[in-house]
Amino acid sequence: MAWHLVVRHARVYRRSWHVFLTGFLEPVFYLFSIGIGVGAMIPGFEVDGVVVPYAMFVAPAMLATSAMNGAVMDSTFNIFFRLKYAKLYDAILATxxxxxxxxxxxxxxxLLRGGIYATGFLGLMALMGLAPSWTAIxxxxxxxxxxxxxAGIGMWLTTYMRSWQDFEFITLALMPMTLFSGTFFPIHQFPPVVRWIVEVTPLYRxxxxxxxxxxxxITTASGVSVLYLIALGLTGMLLARRRLDRLLLT
Known part of the structure; x- marks a missing residue:
């Protein structure tokens, strides 16, 4: 049943493919301007005891950011429009x-939109020689x-939004995560309390x-990140479903 909703969205965006570029190009611009431009003046940073070039340090962070952008765009702004204005879900529940x-x-x-962004960005990294290991796949x-x-957390939070102005809080949360989640420099420079806060954010993981x-x-941190992201996503989906029950079925 859920797949029908995915097919519906794919048909809607079939003639608006250019919309996908908005979330993909931002991390690409960051990569070229900071990872390559500024990176020419920075020798590199240490990753698990090995110093890597700055562009190779920034590129995977931008890859993660690209996936985040793709998921957030649909699970917040678009869901709010479908819920409050298009009344799409009311029509769906009649089926x-x-x-x-x-x-x-x-x-x-x-996930499909985020995966499209990530595939394109990873291909760009490979062409630039910024994904040297076979595990990059x-x-x-x-x-x-x-x-x-x-997507899970974004959808849940969107069910609490009252107007478009409330999305300022989404931007307020995403921008600091993009800048300070170990994307452009290691977080060990932060005070211990700040570092702990950063380490529990989904983008940092x-x-x-x-x-x-x-x-x-690859270290044990990879396993921790996998479990954390799965748990956060499933929890968000469960909470979002309960909120939809309350908003649409009562």
């Missing part, structure tokens, strides 16, 4: 589909886990996972 199908379908579509399923975490996979320096 045999349930709120569970809606939650799974929306998250699946967000595993960064694609890792990006799906990042998308799962952000995604950055760690993608960086270790693309460089081939």
């Amino acid at each position: 045999p589909m349930t709120t569970r199908d809606i939650a799974i379908g929306e998250v699946a579509w967000s 595993l960064a694609l399923p890792a990006c799906l886990l990042i998308g799962l975490a952000f 995604g950055v760690v996972l993608c960086r270790e996979l693309t460089t081939g320096m």
Whole structure:
């Protein structure tokens, strides 16, 4: 049942493919301007005891950010429009589909969009020589886990939004994560309390996972990140379904 919602979204976006570029190009611009431009003046950073070039340090972080952008765009702004204005879910519930199908379908579509972004970005990294290890191919399923975490939590939080102005809080949360989740510099420079806060954010876990996979320096931190992202995504989906039950069935 949930797959029907994914097919519906694919048909809607078939003639609006250019919309996908908005979330993909931002990390690409970051990579070229900071990873390559500024990176020419920075020798590199240490990853698990090995110093890597700055561009190779930044690229996997931008890969994780690309997956995040793809998932967040659909699981927040678009879901809010479908819920509050298009009344799409009210129409869906007139069919045999349930709120569970809606939650799974929306998250699946967000994963698909995030996966498209990640595939394109990883291909760009490979062409630039920024994915030296064969384990880099595993960064694609890792990006799906990042998308799962952000889509699940994003959908749940969106059910509490009252107006478009409330999305300022989404931007307020995403921008610091993009800048300070170990994307452009190691977080060991932060005070211990700040470092702990950063380490529990989903983007940081995604950055760690993608960086270790693309460089081939896999540690136990990768396993922690996988479990964390799965748990966060499934929890978000469960909470989102309960909120949809309350909003649409009562």
